[in-house]
Amino acid sequence: MITVLIVDDQPLQRLGFRMLLESNEETDVVGEAGNGTEAVRRAEQLHPDVILMDVRMPGMDGIEATRRIVAAGDRSRVLVLTTFDLDEYAHAALRAGASGFLLKDARPEELLAGIRAVADGDAVIAPALTRRLLDRFAGQLAASPSQPGRTDPRLASLTDREREILVAIGSGWTNREIAERLVLSESTVKTHVGRVLAKIGARDRVQAVIFAYDQGLTRPNTGG
Numbered sequence: 001m002i003t004v005l006i007v008d009d010q011p012l013q014r015l016g017f018r019m020l021l022e023s024n025e026e027t028d029v030v031g032e033a034g035n036g037t038e039a040v041r042r043a044e045q046l047h048p049d050v051i052l053m054d055v056r057m058p059g060m061d062g063i064e065a066t067r068r069i070v071a072a073g074d075r076s077r078v079l080v081l082t083t084f085d086l087d088e089y090a091h092a093a094l095r096a097g098a099s100g101f102l103l104k105d106a107r108p109e110e111l112l113a114g115i116r117a118v119a120d121g122d123a124v125i126a127p128a129l130t131r132r133l134l135d136r137f138a139g140q141l142a143a144s145p146s147q148p149g150r151t152d153p154r155l156a157s158l159t160d161r162e163r164e165i166l167v168a169i170g171s172g173w174t175n176r177e178i179a180e181r182l183v184l185s186e187s188t189v190k191t192h193v194g195r196v197l198a199k200i201g202a203r204d205r206v207q208a209v210i211f212a213y214d215q216g217l218t219r220p221n222t223g224g
Contacts, residue, residue: 004115005031066078070098082104099206100123100206102114169208
């Protein structure tokens with residue numbers, strides 16, 4: 001059972017999410033919050049597996065709430081939901097430590113799948129945003145690269161296969177795509193991914209993507 005905290009300043013929106021999640025046998029709504037400040041407090045009290053986080057709220061917004069929850073070291077993972085299809089929101093949310101970003105017009109099955117993925121330590125980004133978001137993020141990282149010629153000790157700790165897996169993660173491949181391209185079983189890929197995340201100290205695949213770009217293992221597309 002995946003425990004979920006719903007954070008949104010619109011009561012009807014929270015009710016809609018609650019109805020969907022309570023009708024699903026895999027999820028359990030443990031609480032609600034109407035703003036960022038309340039979200040931080042409730043996360044500390046309830047320790048949910050996943051927090052559905054709105055962005056625009058009065059007082060503390062969802063980005064700052066996410067930043068504080070992640071900084072506190074809580075095990076909860078944040079899945080940001082917004083009506084605004086804007087790169088800056090997604091970029092800010094992921095920088096704050098969110099494990100995913102979906103639009104509120106996502107289909108119910110997409111939202112449920114996103115919650116499951118985030119709870120499992122995976123990352124979820126709205127398909128329409130994925131490539132341009134990663135390209136933009138990589139471009140910003142490339143503007144201030146780490147010192148040339150120096151290898152991060154975390155990168156050096158990876159085996160050749162794990163480094164190959166990290167490059168694939170950085171390229172935005174799913175476990176299934178990695179399995180098909182490297183001729184491995186999905187269970188083997190999942191094991192490798194888990195080891196890679198542990199060795200580089202990444203909470204999830206989003207942080208692994210950032211690490212891969214930062215180390216120059218993956219570069220953004222330049223062909224538009």
